[in-house]
Amino acid sequence: MKNNTKYLVTAALPYANNYIHIGHVAGAYLSPDIYVRYRKLKNDDVIFISGSDEHGTAIEMASIIEKITPQEIIDRYHFSNKKAFEDLGIQFDIFSRTSSDIHHKTAQEFFLNLYNKNILVKRSDKQLYSEKEKRFLADRFITGTCPVCGYEEARGDECENCGSNLSPSELINPRSKITGDIPVEKETTHYYFPLGNYQEKLSEWIFSKTDWKSNVINYCKGWFKAGLRDRAITRDLDWGVKVPVEGNDGKVIYVWFEAPIGYISMTKELFIKRNEPDKWKEYWCNKDSRLIHFIGKDNIVFHSIVFPSMLMAHGDFNLPHNIPANEFLNIGGEKFSKSRGNGILVKDIVKEFEPDVIRYTIATNFPESKDSEFTWKDLQSKNNNELAAILGNFINRTVVFAKSKFCNIIPGDKSLDNSDTEILNQFKESAASVSAFYDNFRFRDALSETMNAVRSANKYFNDSEPWKLIRDNKERCEAVIYTCLELCHSIAVLISPVLPFTADKILKILNKDKSDFNWEKIGERVLKSGTELGESLILFPQIEDSQIEKLISESTDSTAVKKTEMPENVIELEDFKKVNLKIAKVIECEKVAKSKKLFKLKLKIGDTEKQIVSGIAEFYNPEDLIGKLIVVVDNLKPSKLMGIDSHGMLLAAKTDGQLKVITVDGEINDGAVVN
RNA sequence: GCCGGGAUAGCUCAGCUGGUUAGAGCGUCGGAAUCAUAAUCCGUAGGUCGGGGGUUCAAGUCCCUCUCCCGGUACCA
Numbered sequence A: 001m002k003n004n005t006k007y008l009v010t011a012a013l014p015y016a017n018n019y020i021h022i023g024h025v026a027g028a029y030l031s032p033d034i035y036v037r038y039r040k041l042k043n044d045d046v047i048f049i050s051g052s053d054e055h056g057t058a059i060e061m062a063s064i065i066e067k068i069t070p071q072e073i074i075d076r077y078h079f080s081n082k083k084a085f086e087d088l089g090i091q092f093d094i095f096s097r098t099s100s101d102i103h104h105k106t107a108q109e110f111f112l113n114l115y116n117k118n119i120l121v122k123r124s125d126k127q128l129y130s131e132k133e134k135r136f137l138a139d140r141f142i143t144g145t146c147p148v149c150g151y152e153e154a155r156g157d158e159c160e161n162c163g164s165n166l167s168p169s170e171l172i173n174p175r176s177k178i179t180g181d182i183p184v185e186k187e188t189t190h191y192y193f194p195l196g197n198y199q200e201k202l203s204e205w206i207f208s209k210t211d212w213k214s215n216v217i218n219y220c221k222g223w224f225k226a227g228l229r230d231r232a233i234t235r236d237l238d239w240g241v242k243v244p245v246e247g248n249d250g251k252v253i254y255v256w257f258e259a260p261i262g263y264i265s266m267t268k269e270l271f272i273k274r275n276e277p278d279k280w281k282e283y284w285c286n287k288d289s290r291l292i293h294f295i296g297k298d299n300i301v302f303h304s305i306v307f308p309s310m311l312m313a314h315g316d317f318n319l320p321h322n323i324p325a326n327e328f329l330n331i332g333g334e335k336f337s338k339s340r341g342n343g344i345l346v347k348d349i350v351k352e353f354e355p356d357v358i359r360y361t362i363a364t365n366f367p368e369s370k371d372s373e374f375t376w377k378d379l380q381s382k383n384n385n386e387l388a389a390i391l392g393n394f395i396n397r398t399v400v401f402a403k404s405k406f407c408n409i410i411p412g413d414k415s416l417d418n419s420d421t422e423i424l425n426q427f428k429e430s431a432a433s434v435s436a437f438y439d440n441f442r443f444r445d446a447l448s449e450t451m452n453a454v455r456s457a458n459k460y461f462n463d464s465e466p467w468k469l470i471r472d473n474k475e476r477c478e479a480v481i482y483t484c485l486e487l488c489h490s491i492a493v494l495i496s497p498v499l500p501f502t503a504d505k506i507l508k509i510l511n512k513d514k515s516d517f518n519w520e521k522i523g524e525r526v527l528k529s530g531t532e533l534g535e536s537l538i539l540f541p542q543i544e545d546s547q548i549e550k551l552i553s554e555s556t557d558s559t560a561v562k563k564t565e566m567p568e569n570v571i572e573l574e575d576f577k578k579v580n581l582k583i584a585k586v587i588e589c590e591k592v593a594k595s596k597k598l599f600k601l602k603l604k605i606g607d608t609e610k611q612i613v614s615g616i617a618e619f620y621n622p623e624d625l626i627g628k629l630i631v632v633v634d635n636l637k638p639s640k641l642m643g644i645d646s647h648g649m650l651l652a653a654k655t656d657g658q659l660k661v662i663t664v665d666g667e668i669n670d671g672a673v674v675n
Numbered sequence B: 001g002c003c004g005g006g007a008u009a010g011c012u013c014a015g016c017u018g019g020u021u022a023g024a025g026c027g028u029c030g031g032a033a034u035c036a037u038a039a040u041c042c043g044u045a046g047g048u049c050g051g052g053g054g055u056u057c058a059a060g061u062c063c064c065u066c067u068c069c070c071g072g073u074a075c076c077a
Helices: A022-041 A057-066 A070-087 A101-116 A195-207 A214-226 A261-273 A280-284 A297-314 A346-352 A355-364 A376-406 A418-439 A443-464 A466-472 A474-495 A500-510 A545-556 A573-577
Strands: A006-011 A045-052 A094-097 A121-130 A142-145 A172-176 A184-193 A234-236 A251-253 A289-294 A320-322 A329-331 A372-374 A581-591 A599-605 A608-614 A629-633 A639-641 A644-646 A652-655 A658-661
Touching: A006 A022, A006 A280, A022 A045, A022 A289, A022 A329, A022 A346, A022 A355, A022 A372, A022 A418, A022 A443, A045 A070, A045 A261, A057 A070, A070 A094, A070 A346, A094 A261, A101 A184, A101 A251, A101 A261, A101 A297, A184 A234, A184 A297, A195 A214, A195 A297, A214 A297, A261 A280, A280 A289, A297 A320, A346 A355, A355 A376, A355 A443, A355 A500, A372 A376, A376 A443, A376 A466, A376 A474, A376 A500, A376 A545, A418 A443, A418 A474, A443 A466, A443 A474, A466 A474, A474 A500, A599 A629, A608 A644
Parallel strands: A006 A045, A006 A289, A045 A094, A289 A320, A329 A372
Antiparallel strands: A121 A184, A142 A172, A234 A251, A581 A599, A581 A629, A599 A608, A639 A644, A652 A658
């Protein structure tokens, strides 16, 4: 019989145009997996939902760039990411996708629900349309001048300079970010969600939450302060969920509105698969069900403001009970390539290390209150000094002792004394405090408390000195080893949320089934004397320096082997001839004030003089360049950099952390043509 | 440059609404032990909490300022 309270746990829907990396795992996936596994051990009624977010402009754009269909894009990332999660032991009850029929249907029903209640506002507007691209341009693919602060490169959805929320039509001098095409205004009709109407209810609701993390609350405060605005929830686009109202051909529901509904549709799908098609309602609608969203900090606004307001408007569903958002996990330490910044992909790291080692390293470093750091050396040290030394060693020393001194049989429990029951009781107390940490989403503290329990098991072994008892008090020795084996079982349960694979291995070593594998049995006696043990094995082999050094150098060496490929953007000779390259002599050179990278150079090119601005100040001193013969693009359209005119561009070679200006081999007159 | 987030022991991080001698793990060093993957257990040392001002009886914790770091973005070779 399950406990009454139900838990509906969701993990952020990964966007299906990228492979997930360990930063994602640390932010939004490992903590819910640990939480859910813990809840299941407590016999709680919990389901764990996630899936790929597969619609939207970015995916459509990616398909255009790669010249394949959006379906091919999302298939690639969906299946790869699904497998990556499995390999890491992230065990969803369902990991589905928003391209499914049931999601389309659910999202449309949700939309219609609001539509029929006249909550949605229909508005005809002039939107920006590119004749050249034959499409309406998505917000983020338009740039222009911010009407609030005058910043010239504001995006269609927000100004990154002043943080204002914008809609593209507000921009001054808009243009396509993709082609630079100047879009024209074209009449189109869209539905708007009146987010502003919910501000009061939302803020009241959020500020009533005393147990939410401060980063979540603070983020919302910022949004409330700025004021919530109505947002269009449809788009002129092919790739997405069709607007279910007649007369809206060529329109889809905007992803930010449609994707979170995926949590609902995926829950439905789960219970259809379980042959209980109505049961999803118990999790979404019953008062005694708790909806918990695990997300990274980049997702806070959608889960704490947008989606809840949608749920309020709809009315049938529960609001989130908590949103324990994490910060970011950075890949640091050794000189990783900053310019690439792809992070460590899950699909790659699982080939290198056992999933539990990866899980442990990430979990001890969860960015719970601020960004944290992941390094290969840390992983090695966590494996060798903690997992192997403390956990692996305790299991191993116990089992090896039983094997060599008691014929691999669980010894007698006849003469347990106070010290034995004490350590078992101590484990019960540990389990209670670990519980309290999990209940409050304090995963690092939970794990550290868990390891303390394992340490105390080692201490018990040391203090009991079974290697001496075996000589002069065999019965006591049996009791001690029996107790240690019980501790092994307790440890298996205790660590299993974080280290599920290791827990299974320990059960095999103990030759024990899962009948007593739950939280209540921690510190209890569940083994039978006289039972044969299974095969012992090393749980955490040492990770050698050489393996770590190899990984460090691989991720550092940006020049490392890259296959020669035909570049995608082949040009004709004619194209190259358009560029006038000339030799120029540097006459003057000075640093541009307040700039980090810019030099202002005066050049002599034959009879003419010209001024250019160049971003090489981090690599040269001004005096180094004066007198040098360099190569410049003579016919480049002039531009202004930090208010200074630049009439050309010098050529330089650049790689990570290095830049060299192109010069000529020997003397030649300035003004000479380069080709 | 702008926006955002940081700066606490060698390393990775805790320190709630300001209140006794600033904490943990790992690493260091010393000791005990030898069943165990040279793994354990006990103990030790290490910080004027980035600098400087201020508010307060009292500040790592609040305010101002400076420096540096990270992320995003812009300076585009």
